[in-house]
Amino acid sequence: MSASERIRPAVQADGAFLADMVVEAANWRPGSARPRHAVLSSEEYGRYVTGWQRPGDAGVVALDDQGEPIGAAWYRLLPRTAPGFGYIATGVPELIIGVRPVWRAHGVGRALLRRLAEVARSDGYGRLSLSVERDNHAVTLYRSEGFAVTTPAVGRDTMVKRLR
Numbered sequence: 702m703s704a705s706e707r708i709r710p711a712v713q714a715d716g717a718f719l720a721d722m723v724v725e726a727a728n729w730r731p732g733s734a735r736p737r738h739a740v741l742s743s744e745e746y747g748r749y750v751t752g753w754q755r756p757g758d759a760g761v762v763a764l765d766d767q768g769e770p771i772g773a774a775w776y777r778l779l780p781r782t783a784p785g786f787g788y789i790a791t792g793v794p795e796l797i798i799g800v801r802p803v804w805r806a807h808g809v810g811r812a813l814l815r816r817l818a819e820v821a822r823s824d825g826y827g828r829l830s831l832s833v834e835r836d837n838h839a840v841t842l843y844r845s846e847g848f849a850v851t852t853p854a855v856g857r858d859t860m861v862k863r864l865r
Contacts, residue, residue, distance in 0.1 A: 707763060707764040707765070707766075708761050708762065708763050708764070708812060708813065708816045709761065709762055709764065710759075710760070710761060710762075710820075711754070711759070711760030711761055711762050711773060711775055712754065713753065713754040715753070715754075715760070715762055715770070715773065716750060716753040716754070718762065718770050718773060719749075719750050719753055719760065719773055719775060719797075719799075720737075720741055720750045721737075721799070722772065722773045722797070722798070722799025722800070723740060723741065723746050723749050723750055723797065723799060724737045724740045724741065724746075724799075725799035725800065725801065725802070726797060726798065726799040727740045727746055728740070729834075729837055729839070730834075730836075730837075745785075745786070748777075748779060748783060748785055749777060749785065749797045753775075755777075757777065757778040757794070758775065758776070758777050758778075759775060759776055759794075759817075759820050759821070759824060760773055760774060760775025760776065760817065760820075761773065761774055761775070761813055761816045761817050761820065763800070763804075763809050763812060763813055765804075771800065771801045771804045771809060772798070772799060772800035772801060772804055772809045772810065772813055773798070773799060773813065774796060774797070774798040774799075774810075774813035774814060774816070774817040775796070775797055775798075775817070776794035776795060776796045776797070776817065776821060776829060777794060777795055777797070778791075778792065778793075778794050778795075779795055785797075785832070786832030786857065786859070787830040787831045787832030787859045787860070788830065788859075789828075789830045789851060789852065789859060789861060792826075793826070793827075793828050793829070793830050793861075794821060794826055794829055794830070795829075795830050795831065795832075796814075796817065796829050796830065796831040797831070798810060798813060798814065798817075798831070798839075800813070810839065810842055811842060811845075811846065814842070814843075814846050815846065817829070818846075818862065818864060821864055822864045822865070826864060827863065827864055827865050828861050828862065828863055828864060829848075829861070829862045829864065830851075830859060830860065830861045830862075831843065831848065831859070831860050832857055832858070832859050832860070833857060833858060833860060834856055834857045835856060835857060835858060840858075843860050843862075844860075846862065847862045847863070848860035848861060848862045849861060849862075
């Protein structure tokens with residue numbers, strides 16, 4: 702069974718797992734170990750999970766062979782007054798993705814990105830945005846999945862994928 706066959710829609714009960722994935726995303730760099738409470742209590746990261754699953758939120762969760770969650774990708778519509786790292790415009794959802802370290806580089810992230818793009822397209826969105834630090838190896842994945850840099854910033858880039 703391939704990674705793409707073990708992906709299900711994210712539900713409200715996945716909030717704690719999505720929080721875990723925000724922590725994984727924040728601590729992507731080897732040797733980085735910001736404590737869970739520090740990541741989630743920060744406004745910059747907490748905004749991606751606080752109040753999950755509100756109107757406009759959608760996501761997908763990847764499962765291992767035993768049905769345990771190993772990664773997730775989801776999007777939120779964040780307001781201009783409280784934008785996320787990858788905010789580009791009102792009405793463009795911002796994507797967040799996290800994969801447990803032992804499952805990275807096994808196709809899980811790619812499968813999640815593809816499935817979430819399908820969800821966003823079916824929800825009527827024309828674009829998805831995200832933010833990534835320039836030295837993150839995931840940049841290669843995002844580019845290969847059609848994301849392009851739109852707004853460079855110090856050390857990180859905002860990337861956008863057109864869905865139509």
